[in-house]
Amino acid sequence: MIDLTTLSKKQLDTVADRLNQLSLFLGQRDVNTLTTSALQQFGIQRIDALALFGGSILEGANVMHAAISHHVAKHYVLVGGAGHTTPLLRAQMAQHGIVAPEDATEAALFQQYLLEKFDDHVDLLETKSTNSGNNVTNTLALLKNQQLKINTLGIMQDATMQRRLAAGFKKFAPQITLINYATYAPHIVVKDNQLTFATTALGMWTMADFITLLLGEVARLHDDANGYGPNGQNFIAHVHVPSTIIVADAFLHETLQVPIRIANTAFKSSTK
16 A cells, blocks of 8 residues: 655655656657657658557557547557456446446457447457567467568557567567557646646556556566566566666655565466
């Protein structure tokens, strides 16, 4: 449990600043907007494929709809089996009047939302993935099985996990040009002596859950014996973590007394 009640206004301001440092680093966006005009900086008009990954809050489906409306990709993909975030996504949909089957995967949940809210139909669904590792390998296998030539790939994940997902693709498909677009861009402010989000994304985490997710990521990105990089678990390509991010992460762990988030072994795979 994160206890912020003992912190002064000055301390809360510092915590908010450090959290924003982490969220900006982890929630990687390579373009300001996901539009064809923004893609011109990559020398392209459209992305070969754009994928939305399970683990994102429901806002991700709205971002996918906007991308489809702007015709930013030649193919669209929804990725996600049943994992630890699936019940939360189903509950978020129910709050917006969409009742989904109990056994629906996250890809199917996103598809149902897109169909019922916007009449968007996405043909490519990957429904077996249960973690970030097989999110990557299963998506690449699906695209290969569809015999699609993918030189550019847009990837959209929850802002807390976007950079790690990108590092996974860099490990398994370094030849593909990635366009990162985290599904929301959070900014934390102090209001009435409490931390709050400046704007609210659809299905946004509670502040406590968001902080816990953020503070589980930097250790995973490390390329050492305890991290996910080549010199550790070898799940992802090397990620350069700036010293400012390491300092901010350490400060937050010490100040907020948040333990490092442990991966849920129920959804573990042998993929490296």
